[in-house]
């Protein structure tokens with residue numbers, strides 16, 4: 247399958263930016279989305295210097311119609327990488343007496359961005375790719391969404407993030423079988439901590455923290471091998487799966503004693 251035309255959300259920072267920069271090369275067109283114009287342009291400058299053609303889109307992934315218009319307006323895509331996302335913990339400035347409850351605006355914003363924002367990217371991309379001709383290998387396109395190891399567990403430190411990421415992973419993997427028959431490869435990335443601005447203000451140790459270039463290369467290697475679920479680090483994912491098999495009260499007792507599970511250990515998300 248060719249990869250001449252690629253759309254990336256969350257290209258203004260972290261993993262989305264690293265993927266864009268790694269993929270940039272002559273003969274390739276990159277459609278890059280984000281909300282912060284200055285940071286998006288910085289990504290674009292690097293990609294153009296590597297020889298790629300770049301088209302920028304300032305857009306919020308929570309806006310269903312605008313996202314469909316952007317994706318459909320490309321006229322054709324070989325690959326879509328849904329990277330945009332936010333996180334947040336359980337410090338609740340609205341209810342300081344209930345420190346373990348996430349603020350409602352944060353819960354809604356995380357689901358809107360991390361789950362609906364992914365659907366707003368993936369669904370129009372599926373529709374667009376279904377109309378594209380099959381390549382020599384029978385494929386029409388490839389779509390990848392970034393989930394998280396946090397989605398493998400019911401982590402009390404990030405309830406909405408864990409739930410939204412679990413839903414993204416299940417959706418991508420469960421839809422992937424039928425999508426493949428239609429010539430579209432779907433992948434979910436179940437990754438641990440990656441050293442990006444998202445985690446820069448976390449006030450706890452991050453086991454297995456991976457630098458963003460290595461993470462980007464690992465994801466692209468997984469896509470080249472047509473992996474339906476790209477998982478790293480494997481030991482962290484395996485440990486998380488085992489934790490999820492424990493009785494809830496045991497897993498919860500363990501997690502709430504971890505510094506990551508403490509209220510205030512996560513930065514407050516940008517709810518603008």
Ligand SMILES: NC(=O)c1ccc[n+]([C@@H]2O[C@H](COP(=O)([O-])OP(=O)(O)OC[C@H]3O[C@@H](n4cnc5c(N)ncnc54)[C@H](OP(=O)(O)O)[C@@H]3O)[C@@H](O)[C@H]2O)c1
Pocket residue numbers: 255256257258259260261262279280281282283285305306307308328329330331332333359363392393394395437438439440441442443444445
């Ligand atoms: N870093 C980790 O440890 C880690 C681990 C597992 C999974 N992930 C996932 O990896 C993905 C990339 O995260 P990152 O670590 O690269 O974080 P990051 O550096 O904070 O980047 C997040 C990106 O998402 C974009 N974004 C956020 N809300 C958006 C919205 N409503 N509309 C459009 N774009 C929006 C941001 O764009 P603007 O800044 O322009 O708004 C930014 O480009 C996320 O899905 C994250 O959940 C990260």
